[in-house]
Amino acid sequence: MSATSKPIERYLLLYFPWALAAVFSDETIVSYFIAWLGSFFIFYVIYSGWIKPLPNDRPVAEQLMRPIFLVQIIFIGYMACSSIFYFLDLLGVNQAQESKLFFHVDTAKLALAAQCQRYYVLGHAAFATGILVTMKYPIEKKFKVDNSKLANTLMVMAVIFLPVASLALHINGLSQFAGQFNSLSFIAGTLALAFAIPLKKVFNTLFCLFLYFVNFYQALTSGFKEPIIISVLVLGIFLYPSYKKAVTFTFIPALLALFMLLPTYNIVFRSTAWSGNADSEQAYKIALDATLNADNGVIDETTSGFLVYRLSEINMFTTFVQSTPKYIDFYGLELIGQSIEVIVPRIFWPSKPVTELLVMERVYNAGVAYRGSNVSAKPAYIVDGYLSAGNLGIVLALFIYGAAAQLISQKAEQLFGGYILGTALVFTGLFQIFWRGLSFEFLLNSVFWSYITMIILHRILKSRHILEEV
Template sequence: MPAKQFSLERIIVLYIPWMLSILLKNDYELSYLIAWLGSFLIFFLTLTGWVTPLPHDRPVSEQLMRPIFLVQIIFAGYMACTSIFYFMDVLGYDNFEKLGTTLTDHNRMQYTAQCQQYYCLGHAAFVTGILVFMRYPVQSVYYIEKQKLANLLMLFAIISFPVSLIFLKLPGLSQFYYQLNTLSFIAGTLALAFAIPLRKAKNIVICLLFYFFNFYQALVSGFKEPIIISVLVLGIFLYPSFKKLVIVIFIPILLLLFVLLPTYNHAFRQSAWSDDQSAEQASQQAIDATLNAGSNDLDESNWDFLVYRLSEIDMFIRFTQSTPKNIDFYGTTLLTQSGIALIPRVFWPAKPSTEDLIMERVYAAGVINRASTVSAKPAFVVDAYLSAGGYGVFLFLLIYGAVAQLISIKAESLFGGYIFGTALIFSGLFQIMWRGISFEFIINSVFWSYITMLVIHRLLLSTHILKRI
């Protein structure tokens, strides 16, 4: 591999916003803003190649699925940048209008600033882990014939979907369903992006049907993320061939989704989860409710979404209020529980419920009541904090970035380059890394996804689809 191209001095610059926010921690509002804006500085310094030169083996538009781009933008953007609306709410804003009679809760503001400092530190550590191991071009001894790539991607989507359903029916192996289902969606979307510029009518029709099937599944899932990701991924895959068209069409669609989805999702969940209606009926009612909602309804629903559900800082604050004041740091306990979660239930039917293990620390911190039916699993950065405070945030986020980058490089090495390696295998099997969740879930998913990646590699080699150079 090429020699390392980053300098320690430039890496240290990434931590300056965090250090400044700590120095000014007694001015809560200023400290928060420095830490929040610090993440945008980190984005700028890394995505322009100032800290470390960007990979030059492909144009930027053709490598957006690599960790430095998409994983950083989604993971760090969601973690560190979405709290601005919560900050405004603390200041007394409602729907972007200042309520003159509202007094700022200084205790709440103090914790908001403190959590944003951890976010800024975590972002810097995460991207450091990526940059340390970001060495391109990747040397590979395997290749896939380019003229077969479009058909192969479509075949991959068609085969992996029914295989995922088989795992869904097997007791104790349902986690492989989610891996292969996501892989099938990514393969189908990538195949569609390949077929359109090649004008392969048969492939386009099949892939469009597959794409709209997946979009419908996302629509009736009750969650916003699958809907947004389905549009985002298609736009990214089409961008290298249709830059202007993607900018003109997909960016407005994504913005519209952010406006309408909170209302749609609220209405869907109320119908499907509370009124026990079918997913199809709930979806249609939710669409009608969204389209017929007045501006006041949309404003109220959207502001509540922006403040409390777009960001997870409110939950983070509750954890920092209880740990270490009332509950000591967990140390290696969460890693031990993650080790337990690695064992498939098919081999250990009496294995403790991973969900229950995670929820114990949620109940202990008083985030939600034990009698509540709501699930409120902590984010990865929260578990990092609960393990060892600020030191845990730095260490675990550094490891998180390094693991994402190393897996992406390994995938490109095993599957002959970026298209099949990172765009398909890494993005399909390790999509959970786009949105860091609790230690137990993410460590389990990444470990078994890595095993699945190796199995797929062996299968492609044995069928001579993947060939040695």
């Protein structure tokens, strides 16, 4: 055993919160909070290096896009930590003062929420195990990049990927690649901006700022909150190594403000643009004006609704848990089989089932939504793990998830000459789906074809001598 390795038994500590929460399963509130706080305990033991040393080939501030940092924080934060608002709402904490006298605590819903939280912390433990077991740094470099040309290279990539994305969007069978290249363009442009500002390259800075604000405007008129938050988050992370204090005191408050204001903005934008009453530009102006001029009561109400029912998917999870396995058997390998089928391009299989319909079938079976209703309620990744085989399904699914994210990130660094092009650009641009996770079918399809795109991109950069063999 090397000096830096840790005993394998230490991995068992990751599962301690789940085991303790299970012991107190009859004490619903206690069990929930043990499981919820358990994720923060797992974060602590991982980032303390107690189980396995953190990568030391780069300062922490310069490797935040690696799976052990950003993927874990966003994925687990969304999956396991965001449920607190829903649970507090069940306890009546969010109820108006005048209605608390008449509030009735639903003990059955509390028990289900605590049960799902135990699944979350078990999934977090398995996910972390997958990352730590496969994590191996420093990466053996097979290719290198001329760092003196990196800023210009990134800017050129940002420009080239935009028309490629537009072309893919209009070619039958290639539309799913449009999102990949749009994401690569945005990440490349944001990275180029983060390089240009410290180097005081005026043209690069102004041009990349233009690209950034074009992307930010597209995010504002998309009708979704995620692209807006990601736009701010990614720029902050890329600038952090050079401007730690400035980023801390500007980007963190900006992100908090977005979480407060975006629910109101999105409600107004969608009701205006998606109803056909105005185009996206008009809807953007109306929504922005309504948000900035809304009184605190309206903002608090929409934000509260977002935090309780939209930020977390635990409410939907409890519905699946109620039906499986009591009324509907575990799916076993059925969902895996469907996921493999989805990978086949429709051009080779014209009668291939529609992915959305495959996924929604289990949603209808569980009673999460009714057939004929105009909703899309796709189960989260951990839910599909549970539906496949209960606790065992969660452990296997989340272990594979963490291991896959880590191994692909390491492969990207090996193929693209290190962290900057490998993880920060290619892994972040192509595999952003790991940040949130989706149903098995959508996730496996996205990861498979993103990996193919990564290999093709590597060969193109190698042929253009941007990547040189070591």
